[in-house]
Amino acid sequence: MVVIGLVMAARFTGSLQRLELLALDSFLQLRPAEAKDDRIVLVSIDEADMRKTGYPIRDRDLLDLLNTLQTYKPAVIGLHILQNQIAETNKTALFAALKQPERLIVAEKILPASDQIPPPGGFSAAQVGLIDIVPDGDNHLRRLLLGVYNPIDTSKYRFSLTIRLVETYLVSQNQSFALKNGTRDPEAMRFGATELPRLLPNSGAYIGADTNGPQMLLNFRSGHRPFRVLSLSDIKTGRFNPIWLRDRIVIVGITDPKIRPIIPTAANDSTNSLDLQAHAVSQIISAVLDGRSLFNTWDDGWEYLWIMGWGLTAIVLGRSTHTPRNKLIGIGMAQVGLIGISYWLLAGGWWIPVIPASLVWLLNGIGCAAFYKYDWVLRSRLKENQRVIEERQGMIEQTFDVIHNGPLQTLASLLRQIRDGKLSQEQLLLALENLNREIRGIGEHLKQETLSQEDSLYLRDGLKVDLKLPMHELFFEVYSNTLERSDFPRFETLKIACYFEPIEQRFLSVEHKRSLCRFLEEALCNVGKHAEGSTHLNVTGTQAKDWYSLEVKDNGIGIRSSADGEGTKHARNLAARLGGRFQREPSSPKGTLCKLTFPLIKPWFR
Structure with a gap:
């Protein structure tokens, strides 16, 4: 738009007048020879x-x-x-x-x-x-x-x-050809039905021309x-x-x-x-x-609209997805077309601004093509960088989930048992050895997953589950593996009801499935750690129309703190990514409800 404005300003001030007049001269000299006027x-x-x-x-x-x-x-x-x-x-x-x-x-x-x-x-x-x-x-x-x-x-x-000779000759041919004032322009001259177009100070390329007395272009x-x-x-x-x-x-x-x-x-x-x-x-x-x-x-308004139209068209071409080579070919062909149109219109009696239109076309066509190419490269690099960052962020979150739901949960349980004086030295050493083995196993899994790019979910004791399995089967694997953990002895005394309905999962990505499994694992671990006095546990996954609800509900003493831990923050982020909602609240008459509800319709996914 700056280029268009500068070219129009240059024309308005007369800076392009000489170039436009030279272009007119060139067009007139390129015309084919006419028959002799005898x-x-x-x-x-x-x-x-x-x-x-x-x-x-x-x-x-x-x-x-x-x-x-x-x-x-x-x-x-x-x-x-x-x-x-x-x-x-x-x-x-x-x-x-x-x-x-x-x-x-x-x-x-x-x-x-x-x-x-x-x-x-x-x-x-x-x-x-x-x-x-x-x-x-x-x-x-x-x-x-x-x-x-x-x-x-x-x-x-x-x-x-000229007028005296023309009038005398035309009247000798036909009396109706006498000189009269114009009909469209009363200040112009007319012979019969032919009105001589009067040149105005700003006609065509002229800017502030001295047109004292009626003049016409030759x-x-x-x-x-x-x-x-x-x-x-x-x-x-x-x-x-x-x-x-x-x-x-x-x-x-x-x-x-x-x-x-x-x-x-x-x-x-x-x-x-x-x-x-x-x-x-x-x-x-x-x-x-x-x-x-x-x-x-043309009137000034139409001339400047013509110039602006070519400039805007060049911007559109510059923003197109064509390759630079095709863009340059398009710019060249359109420039030839612009000159051809201008020449054809001049042959038909219309002098239009070809130089300003060519300037905005070439400057915007080539300039915008280069600018948007650079912008596209820059955006591509930014997108690539953003993709790398997102991949790294995803890897960090995945690593955190594995460690948080595994070794950290084990470590928290050990610390609690140590404070309660429930562990002997031998039991502590054994637990620490298991913890060491678990951490090393996680490290080996992450290394192999990075190298092989496999889509799997790592559980305890080196167990890996293929994320290509149906979602309800993945939920059951997570559920079974988590309840077998020895660091949560409370699971051994709970009466558990478990049921997972199949999910319409064609719009669930691998990362979505991984995150949902980690959510379920985190919710179950929280029951093992915090659900004191709990005797019953309900774990369900149900689908209603286009929504699916994953729910973990116990009947323990309930939530003691309103502060969100890392697991809760991850759950809320997951709900936002899925376009759903997360609930962690007291359950009636007692206990805690942890529930994630999300849609199974593509437009909701981000």
């Missing part, structure tokens, strides 16, 4: 012609050229030559001898106000068009000025030479020779087909680079001003008559 003919006064006629151009030479062109009956002639580029003789009115002045549109320059060049006299406002250009910060021309108020006299609105006609070009010498000598000029738009201009510098454009780094005018006229006429696309842009 509705437009350029009459180029090139460097060779200028050497013959001199500069400024003599008005007599220019009049002869225009009168000659009019004999071929073009629809309109556009003179892309400013007044200061024409040398008047004898101070006569310029173009006074022009045979058909109504077919001519002349040029003027009005920007900036301090450098205005007015049009030649004798022409109406409808026959004058400005030829000012609005280059971008890198001096490339990508937009066309369609009209503007005269900065000296703001009551006078001036249309561009959709240059692709191809090496998009227009027919005749030289001044060709016109004078008649080396052309007269059909080429009839009912056409003829634009006359100087192409000598020493007089008319080359203008870098989005389509070509060496476009002259005459070609530029032809591209502008062709763009509008082709849109009106042929349905050729004009460039549109």
Whole structure:
């Protein structure tokens, strides 16, 4: 999200404008060549012609050229030559001898106000068009000025030479193509049903662009020779087909680079001003008559939503479980797809932000893939460490249970008998030898279990029980082995009732089964140690619906202390792991109840 925010902020401040404009230039240059637009003919006064006629151009030479062109009956002639580029003789009115002045549109320059060049006299406002250009910060021309108020006299609105030529030609084709205001955008221009999209300060990649007067993006006609070009010498000598000029738009201009510098454009780094005018006229006429696309842009909200969408998609890809190689392939394919979509939309007339979308896609795609890979490795290591810790903790608890329910119980019984003076020295030595043997047996069992990874339960005197046995059989083995312990003589005088129902145990793990057996063993040992005055013992395991209850109940004098020992803490932890409950409480009318109830349904197990 930080990457998305930074890229969007960079675009909002205009930091990505140059890159986006260069991407637009590249897309325009990659387009396939279009057919030549033969509705437009350029009459180029090139460097060779200028050497013959001199500069400024003599008005007599220019009049002869225009009168000659009019004999071929073009629809309109556009003179892309400013007044200061024409040398008047004898101070006569310029173009006074022009045979058909109504077919001519002349040029003027009005920007900036301090450098205005007015049009030649004798022409109406409808026959004058400005030829000012609005280059971008890198001096490339990508937009066309369609009209503007005269900065000296703001009551006078001036249309561009392009608009004047287009209007004159389209009206000659169909009267319904007269110039009008737009319907979707009242400040835009419209010919028939074709509205010219108006460039706004923040349209496309532009951020705070100067759009004084309606402007539009230039959709240059692709191809090496998009227009027919005749030289001044060709016109004078008649080396052309007269059909080429009839009912056409003829634009006359100087192409000598020493007089008319080359203008870098989005389509070509060496476009002259005459070609530029032809591209502008062709763009509008082709849109009106042929349905050729004009460039549109999305609203800012949709553009930033587009950028954010690619960034979020990259995050999703980064979080995926694909291998790094597959992720990189996916990132590369999607990047190609993004460029392809942007190019396809531009061909259809929509300029969308490809550079910001590519940045958030690549940065988030590669960055998030690397980040989440590192995160996955780190989490895997943490999980492995946690697994090792849990295994060690389980081993510690298992070892504690074996020692607690075996040697420690024996030792506690010995200490009690010593305090009561019930043991002779010989009996004590024998008991200690048995205790030593029992401890060594436990150590040997734990060593073998670690090496063999066997699933068994260690009981006294080296007895091991396979934990794969049914649960009720394991309970009975624990019960039988515990009641045979010689260190609890109280068991010999008890009347015992024992019954274990079979358990639906498919959701019980080996560790669950081991812990349940240790619980039963601990509960029975507690009876042997603490149930003074007890004469009866009930040991049962019963199942009711999806719950199983393991219960040890005696009728001794009852619980003397409310403090939880280690065995009680282990029992409570076991109940929590199983999603069940543990009870250790006085029994009515006397005695102690130790009961563990747990569910046999998978979702309860943790």
